[in-house]
Amino acid sequence: MNTLFPIFVKAENLHTLIVGGGYVGMEKVTALLANAPAARVTLVAPDIRAEILEMAEHHPNLQLVQELYHENFLTDKDLVIVGTNDKGVNRQVQTDCKARRILVNVADTPDLCDFYLSSVVKKGDLKIAISTNGKSPTFAKRFREVLEEILPDSLQETLDNLTAIRNKLKGDFVQKMEKLNEITNVLK
Known part of the structure; x- marks a missing residue:
């Protein structure tokens, strides 16, 4: 584990x-x-x-x-x-x-x-770290390559838009989180 x-x-x-x-x-x-x-x-x-x-x-x-x-x-x-x-x-x-x-x-x-040290996928401000618990750095590297290929370069635009929306939201933390969860539900 x-x-x-x-x-x-x-x-x-x-x-x-x-x-x-x-x-x-x-x-x-x-x-x-x-x-x-x-x-x-x-x-x-x-x-x-x-x-x-x-x-x-x-x-x-x-x-x-x-x-x-x-x-x-x-x-x-x-x-x-x-x-x-x-x-x-x-x-x-x-x-x-x-x-x-x-x-x-x-x-x-x-x-x-x-x-x-993880293998890292970078797409603009998005970083995804991959670890195999020290068992296979080569697998982590190959998986990183797969993710880099399938994740679109337009992810930065999505992150920028979500930041702008978050900054305009009113209410407390829970209300903001619920609204952002609703907006990002399309990612499922």
């Missing part, structure tokens, strides 16, 4: 540490910045891919530190994502995060994760 509690975080209000500068680190920093371009991110790794170095040129809030991981890098961090090919380093980062009560995700190691 999937007992995960889905949330959307305002990553631009957090300081995220990514440990790992290889392909997985690149994948994680790319996903984070695609969803929150203004996010403050520090990436630490002794070797950093050229694509990440290039990415840093376009994202002033992406700080690269070309060093081995040390627990001091956790100071003032709110969230940590680990993606190295060294299981010892991955476990050490997870242990250090636990000691400091910092939420951590260790790529491809569900047992060491406090949270999973």
